[in-house]
Amino acid sequence: MVGSENLILRIEGIRSEDDRMEVKRVLENINGVSWVCVDGTAGTAVVIFDPDETLQDELINAVMEAGYTVKRFFNS
Structure with a gap:
């Protein structure tokens, strides 16, 4: 995709499906974000x-x- 970057976040504190969905919703609501996949496991x-x-x-x-902790992040 032109004009896009991938960011991989390592997140602590995702303990349930509700947490997973909250992180996904928070990220999707930011201008410029086109796709989010959160793996709670x-x-x-x-x-x-x-x-x-x-x-x-x-x-x-x-x-x-x-309310979550970002431990590491990687750009690709």
């Missing part, structure tokens, strides 16, 4: 976003503000 979220519309720090901060 692995504790990861993959986000495809437009870096011209949002910064990866905004994605990480949104997850942290929702």
Whole structure:
């Protein structure tokens, strides 16, 4: 995709399906995010976003503000 980046977040605190859905909803509500997949078992979220519309720090901060801990992140 032109104008898109992938971000993989390692997240602590996803303990239930409700947590998984909350993280997905928080990320999907950010401008520039086109796709989100949250794996609660692995504790990861993959986000495809437009870096011209949002910064990866905004994605990480949104997850942290929702009460979860971002342990690591990878750009690909």
